[in-house]
Amino acid sequence: MAANYDNSAWFYDRLSRMVYGRAIIRSQVYLLEWIPAGGAILIVGGGSGWILDEITKRHPSGLNISYVEISAKMMALSRKRNAGNNNISYINDAIENLTDETNYDVVITPFLFDNFTEQTLQKVFVYIHHRLKPQGIWLNTDFKLTGKWWQNVLLKSMLLFFRLVCRIEAKKLPDIEKCFEQHNYNAIDQKSFFGEFILSTVYSKKSKF
Numbered sequence: 584m585a586a587n588y589d590n591s592a593w594f595y596d597r598l599s600r601m602v603y604g605r606a607i608i609r610s611q612v613y614l615l616e617w618i619p620a621g622g623a624i625l626i627v628g629g630g631s632g633w634i635l636d637e638i639t640k641r642h643p644s645g646l647n648i649s650y651v652e653i654s655a656k657m658m659a660l661s662r663k664r665n666a667g668n669n670n671i672s673y674i675n676d677a678i679e680n681l682t683d684e685t686n687y688d689v690v691i692t693p694f695l696f697d698n699f700t701e702q703t704l705q706k707v708f709v710y711i712h713h714r715l716k717p718q719g720i721w722l723n724t725d726f727k728l729t730g731k732w733w734q735n736v737l738l739k740s741m742l743l744f745f746r747l748v749c750r751i752e753a754k755k756l757p758d759i760e761k762c763f764e765q766h767n768y769n770a771i772d773q774k775s776f777f778g779e780f781i782l783s784t785v786y787s788k789k790s791k792f
């Protein structure tokens with residue numbers, strides 16, 4: 584059965600602030616300077632949509648954003664955000680179910696992949712990969728284990744909690760960085776947050792030639 588963040592929509596942001604303070608926000612805001620004016624942007628798994636408010640502060644107009652979120656309740660919250668005069672298309676579905684032919688300048692995947700098994704990661708990754716233009720920018724933020732004992736404890740508790748409440752499938756963190764390496768992405772900027780437990784990376788897609 585597919586994961587469903589509907590059950591957590593009403594408390595998700597409050598819980599994340601309680602555990603991580605502003606680190607979840609800072610780690611994503613850090614990446615937003617890479618969004619070019621007038622760009623075509625794909626956001627997958629934006630949750631309650633606060634990232635749209637932050638994007639609008641930097642780009643009040645001119646962006647074409649596809650906002651894909653599988654949870655109807657998260658999507659309802661996202662629709663209430665300030666999109667300014669940007670053109671947003673809200674798509675309430677799993678990204679891998681779409682038959683979208685758009686080629687995007689930038690894709691954003693904020694804490695999307697930690698939900699997944701290796702198998703789902705591959706499937707979803709490849710779908711998004713094909714939608715990004717050659718030399719396009721992929722902004723990814725997610726958890727990473729760097730050997731500190733408390734990271735493992737926090738990760739295990741988080742995965743167990745969301746497995747019970749939202750039926751996520753992951754029991755461990757899939758190898759997200761390896762996926763980018765396998766598809767020849769270059770990491771051109773990177774910063775860690777919250778005791779290195781959160782990693783934000785700017786990846787550039789290799790050109791075709």
Ligand SMILES: C[S@@+](CC[C@H](N)C(=O)[O-])C[C@H]1O[C@@H](n2cnc3c(N)ncnc32)[C@H](O)[C@@H]1O
Binds near residue numbers: 587599698
């Ligand atoms: C861990 S939450 C992160 C939310 C938000 N990015 C944040 O940082 O607060 C992951 C989000 O991805 C969404 N999601 C999970 N699988 C998805 C899929 N296959 N397609 C689109 N959205 C998905 C979930 O509904 C959830 O809102």
